[in-house]
Amino acid sequence: MEGVKAQDDLDKLAPSETIPLLFDFIENGKDVEKKVVVYMEKYGYYTNFFTEEIYKQIRDQGGLRCGYSGLGSLAFPWLTKKYRNKDFNGYEVQYFWWVYDRKHLPEIWQIWYRCWQEENARPEPRKYVLERLTSDVSCLGFYVFPYLAESIKNDKSLEAVADIFRPYSCFSIKGDFQTWWEANKEKYSFPEAKGWDHVLEVIKKGKLAVYKSARENMPAWHELAENYYAENNNINRYWYYFLSDKEEITEEDVTEAICKAIEDK
DSSP states (O other), X not given: OHHHHHHHHHHTSOHHHHHHHHHHHHHTOOOTTOEEEEEETTTXXXXXXXXXXXXXXXXXXXXXXXXXXXXXXXXXXXXXXXXXXXXXXXXXXXXXXXXXXXXXXXXXXXXXXXXXXXXHTSSSOOHHHHHHHHHHHHTTGGGGHHHHHHHTTTOGGGHHHHHXXXXXXXXXXXXXXXXXXXXXXXXXXXXXXXXXXXXXXXXXXXXXXXXXXXXXXXXXXXXXXXXXXXXXXXXXXXXXXXXXXXXXXXXXXXXXXXXXXXXXX
């Protein structure tokens, strides 16, 4: 019952309070492989790994999502097929994103938004392309809200992007997105990323509750990201730039473009 109460208390806090708290817990944790008993409404008690339960809490707040692979993700354009052995799932990369990689959000937004503008500038924007662009940026969750709120002031086409977040109960977006954001932005006011030097210090302490594979791969992730954002010509690696110019685009066309985008030059 103490665990259920703790969960209730956690659910009452804003993401600006819970997310840093949960990542601090990960930094000060240990026994990453240990299992815990948790309670899930409608399903009852079950057993799961400690780390996955923490990351589930983070995900359920509406943050970053990349599924079972980072390949082709808007958030990780630096991951290519050549480094497939450094791939990760949505759980493993959360800590790295929080302490380091989210500092690149301005570049990530620019890459995406330029494509959104180009597609909407076409005489007839392609429906499926807009759907995939919207789906891509939605995977950034609340991290994209400040950029969306600023750009939507002068670009009403972005209202379609804001609408994709409305079904998420964790956000409870009501009415106009800009108005909602002004009333709720403090709930998503996060401290700046602590940076790579901080990651190295935490790893040395030996208490980081992150799987061994992720700990071992983080230096490579860091190097790939640094190299990617240091080279201006890399910003065109997003799948949109590999699409055909034809008027009708299908799911197969986008899949082909993504495969080309993650090939090494």
